[in-house]
Amino acid sequence: MTVASRLILSLAIATVAISYLLFSAPEREIPTHARFIKVTNDMQFLSVWQGPWHCVYDKKLNLLWEVKRDDESIHDGYWSYSWYDGQFGHADQGDCYFEASHCDSQDLIRKTNQASLCGSAEWRLPTPDELRSLIQTPNSPGKPHIASDFFPHIKNGDYWSSEAGVSLPKSFKREKLGATAVNFQSAETLSLPYENAAFVMLVATPSTPLSLAQSRVEPVTLN
Amino acid sequence: MRRSSFAIFHVMAVIVILVGLLTGPRLGIINHDFLTFLSPLLPQGALLSVHVLFGCLLTLIAIVFTVATIRTPFHGAPSKFDKAVNYFGYLVIVLSIVTGWLLWLNPESLSLVIHGLSATAIFLYLVLHGIKHTVFKGKQVLSVLLPRNALILLSCSIALVYFCGLGIKLIVAEQHLRLEVAPLSRQSHLEIDGKGDEPEWLRAKPIKLTTFGGANFLDGSSEVEIKALSNHDETFFLIRWQDPSESLEHLPLEKTSDGWQVQENGFYRFDERTYYEDKFAIMLSTTCELGGDGTVQYGDAPLAGKPHNWHGKGYHASTDGRTRDLWHWKALRTNDMYLADDNFFGPPQSVALGQRRYTAGYQPDGKESGAYVMNWRWYSPNEVTPKRMPIPSPDITERKVLDWFASETYNPQQDMAKIGEQLPSVLYRSNRFEGDRADVRARGEWHDGYWTLELVRKHQTHSPLDVELRSGVCMWVSAFDHAQIAHTRHHRAIQLRYML
Numbered sequence: 001m002t003v004a005s006r007l008i009l010s011l012a013i014a015t016v017a018i019s020y021l022l023f024s025a026p027e028r029e030i031p032t033h034a035r036f037i038k039v040t041n042d043m044q045f046l047s048v049w050q051g052p053w054h055c056v057y058d059k060k061l062n063l064l065w066e067v068k069r070d071d072e073s074i075h076d077g078y079w080s081y082s083w084y085d086g087q088f089g090h091a092d093q094g095d096c097y098f099e100a101s102h103c104d105s106q107d108l109i110r111k112t113n114q115a116s117l118c119g120s121a122e123w124r125l126p127t128p129d130e131l132r133s134l135i136q137t138p139n140s141p142g143k144p145h146i147a148s149d150f151f152p153h154i155k156n157g158d159y160w161s162s163e164a165g166v167s168l169p170k171s172f173k174r175e176k177l178g179a180t181a182v183n184f185q186s187a188e189t190l191s192l193p194y195e196n197a198a199f200v201m202l203v204a205t206p207s208t209p210l211s212l213a214q215s216r217v218e219p220v221t222l223n
Numbered sequence: 224m225r226r227s228s229f230a231i232f233h234v235m236a237v238i239v240i241l242v243g244l245l246t247g248p249r250l251g252i253i254n255h256d257f258l259t260f261l262s263p264l265l266p267q268g269a270l271l272s273v274h275v276l277f278g279c280l281l282t283l284i285a286i287v288f289t290v291a292t293i294r295t296p297f298h299g300a301p302s303k304f305d306k307a308v309n310y311f312g313y314l315v316i317v318l319s320i321v322t323g324w325l326l327w328l329n330p331e332s333l334s335l336v337i338h339g340l341s342a343t344a345i346f347l348y349l350v351l352h353g354i355k356h357t358v359f360k361g362k363q364v365l366s367v368l369l370p371r372n373a374l375i376l377l378s379c380s381i382a383l384v385y386f387c388g389l390g391i392k393l394i395v396a397e398q399h400l401r402l403e404v405a406p407l408s409r410q411s412h413l414e415i416d417g418k419g420d421e422p423e424w425l426r427a428k429p430i431k432l433t434t435f436g437g438a439n440f441l442d443g444s445s446e447v448e449i450k451a452l453s454n455h456d457e458t459f460f461l462i463r464w465q466d467p468s469e470s471l472e473h474l475p476l477e478k479t480s481d482g483w484q485v486q487e488n489g490f491y492r493f494d495e496r497t498y499y500e501d502k503f504a505i506m507l508s509t510t511c512e513l514g515g516d517g518t519v520q521y522g523d524a525p526l527a528g529k530p531h532n533w534h535g536k537g538y539h540a541s542t543d544g545r546t547r548d549l550w551h552w553k554a555l556r557t558n559d560m561y562l563a564d565d566n567f568f569g570p571p572q573s574v575a576l577g578q579r580r581y582t583a584g585y586q587p588d589g590k591e592s593g594a595y596v597m598n599w600r601w602y603s604p605n606e607v608t609p610k611r612m613p614i615p616s617p618d619i620t621e622r623k624v625l626d627w628f629a630s631e632t633y634n635p636q637q638d639m640a641k642i643g644e645q646l647p648s649v650l651y652r653s654n655r656f657e658g659d660r661a662d663v664r665a666r667g668e669w670h671d672g673y674w675t676l677e678l679v680r681k682h683q684t685h686s687p688l689d690v691e692l693r694s695g696v697c698m699w700v701s702a703f704d705h706a707q708i709a710h711t712r713h714h715r716a717i718q719l720r721y722m723l
Contacts, residue, residue, distance in 0.1 A: 010357060020263065020264075024263045031576045032576075051601045140572060140586050141688060142589020147575070149576065
């Protein structure tokens with residue numbers, strides 16, 4: 001190889017290296033979750049980093065989950081409810097702002113169905129199995145046992161299930177029957193008196209096939 | 224000096240300098256954004272330790288080569304051009320070694336600048352020297368780079384120099400700063416008020432150090448003075464550092480013609496450097512290794528299988544499975560709680576796909592309740608909807624934090640704010656944290672170009688996320704001048720020595 005050809009080769013290598021440095025912008029692929037999809041109130045799917053979202057579509061169970069918020073609406077995560085289905089249970093023993101009296105689970109179900117949250121008017125309390133299916137190890141100390149990135153305002157507390165008429169532990173002397181709840185701090189299932197104030201996360205079976213829903217095309221925003 | 228001996232020195236110097244040139248810019252990206260374009264070529268991870276080790280090796284090689292050359296010079300036949308280039312190379316290598324050690328002993332901006340410039344000059348030297356010889360000598364260069372007749376001697380020399388350099392690095396890394404923790408009687412009472420004016424503090428022996436590489440400070444550096452006192456239950460720290468401005472803003476919301484907008488300059492990539500409060504961080508560990516005890520992971524993706532970060536600087540995470548304690552005082556968000564945020568650096572956490580920001584090992588301790596939330600329903604760089612507005616009151620003073628009971632739910636129909644009006648983005652839901660996250664009481668006050676911060680914590684909190692305070696524990700400190708992550712730093716650990 002001659003001096004000239006070696007010089008050209010050196011320059012070529014340098015040019016390739018500089019071009020690689022200048023034009024190799026890092027690629028950022030937006031990941032997808034194997035089970036959950038964020039859904040807006042008008043039934044549009046969002047990517048994992050988009051928001052705000054109001055429901056989560058659970059591909060595994062074909063369910064829509066209500067997403068709690070921090071906005072003092074009826075879906076605020078701080079509100080608590082006694083267990084009541086309109087006939088059984090104990091009405092108006094929870095704590096919320098949106099009712100003149102106190103709140104029970106039927107109040108939230110009624111209001112959510114009236115508003116057709118995420119296109120559904122069939123919101124209900126989840127079964128114990130449905131609730132327990134959400135339990136997962138938190139990735140930070142002190143966080144609830146749930147995917148907090150999809151369910152951000154879930155508290156370290158009890159969440160009512162639909163299962164009622166269950167026997168209560170002997171420590172509850174006044175009441176004999178209550179409803180099943182799942183505690184997302186301890187990841188345990190427990191029975192509580194109907195009048196207890198616990199949290200609620202509603203669930204619905206989608207009324208339209210969600211696979212037909214369109215993804216929203218908008219700039220990605222942070223959470 | 225024989226040709227083979229010269230070749231051995233040459234090979235070792237090439238290896239050591241190349242590693243230094245690859246690791247140095249990666250460290251430099253932390254506070255020099257213009258180096259980011261080099262990122263695809265640079266290694267990632269806990270590289271400070273590697274850089275210091277190869278600095279020790281280069282020093283050793285330079286000393287031995289100088290002694291050997293004085294005793295028996297190597298007589299090559301370089302041209303005038305080669306001679307000039309070689310002298311230039313020797314000069315900048317020596318400059319790089321000297322400023323590297325100055326940075327270790329007492330980091331100053333000037334040393335940092337000269338160290339960076341000399342590294343750039345070494346790179347130029349390598350290009351000139353390397354290309355010239357490659358172009359004109361072709362394959363003959365390989366005989367210099369890989370002396371076949373002295374491969375065994377070369378291998379032995381590399382091993383010998385490596386282990387000697389490693390020994391030097393281990394000795395160097397043990398040269399900690401010592402902070403004497405003076406005894407304090409049970410009867411003495413120290414007010415955590417950010418003043419530090421109790422006479423007991425006069426008995427505490429201060430240490431002073433320069434922290435460097437932060438955003439916004441004068442030349443990016445801040446002098447820090449630390450004192451410590453201890454009784455049988457608690458340790459008190461009094462810390463004073465230079466900060467030319469008192470910054471108490473945290474991403475304020477501003478009304479624009481398009482609605483409410485977050486004031487920001489970098490927050491979208493989690494590296495806000497303008498609309499942020501001043502902060503101060505203390506890390507504690509039972510071991511005292513280089514690079515913040517090995518918790519500083521440089522690069523945009525330094526942890527295998529974990530996401531890229533958005534700013535390209537790096538992560539904090541431990542790779543040995545252990546936890547380092549982190550106290551994070553924030554001039555706006557925690558100062559009025561009289562607390563520092565009790566956090567920790569642990570192993571990289573699992574990835575939450577729905578969160579755009581991944582913080583690796585940096586996490587808060589658990590809390591039972593309380594504290595602040597952001598006063599927007601959902602962040603967008605274009606427009607946000609506030610959660611709450613201040614209740615109009617003639618008594619209300621201009622506060623940078625919005626109190627829950629001094630505010631009401633935001634209603635767009637009742638939003639009478641004028642364009643240009645600002646709103647706090649920090650909303651206190653309660654007065655303070657409760658639980659593990661509230662272990663460190665702290666209060667800071669800014670006066671005349673300095674923050675004075677007092678902190679106190681029990682020696683033993685019994686939390687697995689906290690480090691017990693006792694002799695031998697090492698600490699590192701960082702100051703933030705209205706910056707989210709661009710903090711100052713220092714390399715030598717501060718080791719506590721209890722006198723009680």
